[in-house]
Amino acid sequence: MMAKLNDKPLLSARNLGKHYGQRLGCRDVNFDLYEGEVLAVVGESGSGKSTLLGLLATELSPTAGAVNYRMRDGETRNLFDLSEAERRFLLRTDWGFVRQDARDGLRMGVSAGGNVGERLMAVGGRHYGRIRDTASDWLNRVEIEPERIDDLPKSFSGGMRQRLQIARNLVTHPRLVFMDEPTSSLDVSVQARLLDLIRGLVSELGLAVIIVTHDLAVARLLSHRIMVMRQGRVIETGLTDQVLDDPREAYTQLLVSSVLAA
Amino acid sequence: MTQNLVTLEGVSKAFTLHLRDGLKISVVDSVSFSVKPGECVVLGGPSGAGKSSILKMIYGNYRCDHGRILVRDGDEDIDVATAEPRRILALRGSVMGYVSQFLRVIPRVSSLDIVAGAAADSGVAQAEAWARAERLLTLLNVPERLWSLPPATFSGGEQQRVNIARGLAADRPVLLLDEPTASLDAANRAVVVRLIEEKKRAGAAIIGIFHDEDVRQQVADRIVDVTEFAASKAA
Numbered sequence A: 001m002m003a004k005l006n007d008k009p010l011l012s013a014r015n016l017g018k019h020y021g022q023r024l025g026c027r028d029v030n031f032d033l034y035e036g037e038v039l040a041v042v043g044e045s046g047s048g049k050s051t052l053l054g055l056l057a058t059e060l061s062p063t064a065g066a067v068n069y070r071m072r073d074g075e076t077r078n079l080f081d082l083s084e085a086e087r088r089f090l091l092r093t094d095w096g097f098v099r100q101d102a103r104d105g106l107r108m109g110v111s112a113g114g115n116v117g118e119r120l121m122a123v124g125g126r127h128y129g130r131i132r133d134t135a136s137d138w139l140n141r142v143e144i145e146p147e148r149i150d151d152l153p154k155s156f157s158g159g160m161r162q163r164l165q166i167a168r169n170l171v172t173h174p175r176l177v178f179m180d181e182p183t184s185s186l187d188v189s190v191q192a193r194l195l196d197l198i199r200g201l202v203s204e205l206g207l208a209v210i211i212v213t214h215d216l217a218v219a220r221l222l223s224h225r226i227m228v229m230r231q232g233r234v235i236e237t238g239l240t241d242q243v244l245d246d247p248r249e250a251y252t253q254l255l256v257s258s259v260l261a262a
Numbered sequence B: 001m002t003q004n005l006v007t008l009e010g011v012s013k014a015f016t017l018h019l020r021d022g023l024k025i026s027v028v029d030s031v032s033f034s035v036k037p038g039e040c041v042v043l044g045g046p047s048g049a050g051k052s053s054i055l056k057m058i059y060g061n062y063r064c065d066h067g068r069i070l071v072r073d074g075d076e077d078i079d080v081a082t083a084e085p086r087r088i089l090a091l092r093g094s095v096m097g098y099v100s101q102f103l104r105v106i107p108r109v110s111s112l113d114i115v116a117g118a119a120a121d122s123g124v125a126q127a128e129a130w131a132r133a134e135r136l137l138t139l140l141n142v143p144e145r146l147w148s149l150p151p152a153t154f155s156g157g158e159q160q161r162v163n164i165a166r167g168l169a170a171d172r173p174v175l176l177l178d179e180p181t182a183s184l185d186a187a188n189r190a191v192v193v194r195l196i197e198e199k200k201r202a203g204a205a206i207i208g209i210f211h212d213e214d215v216r217q218q219v220a221d222r223i224v225d226v227t228e229f230a231a232s233k234a235a
Helices: A049-056 A084-093 A112-122 A128-141 A146-150 A158-170 A188-205 A216-222 A240-245 A250-257 B051-059 B085-094 B111-121 B126-139 B156-169 B186-201 B213-219
Strands: A011-020 A023-033 A038-042 A064-070 A076-078 A095-098 A176-180 A208-213 A225-230 A233-239 B006-017 B023-035 B040-044 B066-073 B076-079 B096-100 B174-178 B205-209 B222-225
Touching: A011 A049, A023 A049, A023 A233, A038 A049, A038 A216, A049 A176, A049 A208, A084 A095, A084 A112, A095 A158, A112 A128, A112 A146, A112 A158, A128 A146, A128 A158, A158 A188, A188 A216, A208 A216, A216 A240, A225 A240, A225 A250, A233 A240, A233 A250, A233 B085, B006 B051, B023 B051, B023 B066, B023 B205, B040 B051, B040 B213, B051 B066, B051 B096, B051 B174, B051 B205, B066 B085, B085 B096, B096 B156, B111 B126, B111 B156, B126 B156, B126 B186, B156 B174, B156 B186, B186 B205, B186 B213
Parallel strands: A038 A208, A038 A225, A095 A176, A176 A208, B040 B205, B040 B222, B096 B174, B174 B205
Antiparallel strands: A011 A023, A011 A064, A064 A076, A225 A233, B006 B023, B006 B066, B066 B076
16 A cells, blocks of 8 residues: 555645634635545544545635645646536545435435446447346445445435545546545444545555544554544544554643543 | 665653653663564563564654664665655554564454455565465464454453464564563473574564563663663653
């Protein structure tokens, strides 16, 4: 996974910031993300982590800075200079976005197979039988019985919905996946299974992931690196186990000491 | 001259406890030593002297406040104290292994897969990885009926032996052993000693902490007394 050390970053945030009028969302965010790297952004609500994720996924416009992204053709572009068509293409093909609430990431009125197949059609898949086969294969990979392919996500449990979201996002072989608190709406026992599944897929597919979570145990299990945010700024960053086992900043020490055995 | 695989130069470490009014606890000061291929250096000194902290700094798990920690990767020396996270992860993937007495259980993965997976991740071919896993689990007296099960439900001793098998399955030129034999019975301690000897013959540089005097005597080429690096308590 980490074999290529001389490659260029997939994504680079430079002096990235956003104000909502006078109110600070986040500011002065700088980092590089490489292919295969999982970066966890942690902090409490109001820390700016959701704003940051929104900026990186181009759902929000920045008031400062740039996000440079290495496109599939090798060219590096500032995401905020892309045309709307280019941006949408990126979102549908090269990126995934797993939402906290599956209802925001799935089409609830469309069958499970349709939810997965739709992304394939968006990238030019036309052969119905082949799309259905691929969808069925992906349901299997996320541990949803293929017999459920024609069922609506409405009839699924919370854990199944999240797994379906993952299948829908990964079917186009994205290089970068954003995750916003993917496990926090689930029961603890269901969380463990989902985390295990995500972990396996991420390492198998060599995905780059930016995951926003308030749960340090999730960060520990999934991420290579961690960024701790507070009041809109990144206050500490580093190797995940180093930041969690030897936190330097007062706030990070407080966060780490506030959980049981993260 | 043989190239050192690990070199510590003037390494210092202190913890600042912000939640205790910024209390500063110095752990070690000016730690300097190096380890060659095939050599086993045992860190000595009483509990609390900073032995474990030194191992954790080498592995990049604890930060190093001052000094350099050079780990040989092919033909370059990487300074763990300043390397970026992905460089440290690359070192852990191919150069450095860390074995403690505690297994961080991975749900749903069988014991055999955990051990074979560790070997395969370090570049050992699949068939060889399986063979190695089976040999290690056999040597460490993990009953064969348990191999296909995840270790979550195993006894503490069984988990510990799976963990040792995992830590020793890979081919890594640098091994950090943090009391891997603690609470093992004599028979299993002897197995670990034998496995460490094998690693030394294969050219690994080993830095270890061993509570048991007999294990220490058998594996150590040199003992580094960590109390020599005691930080001035006035810090």
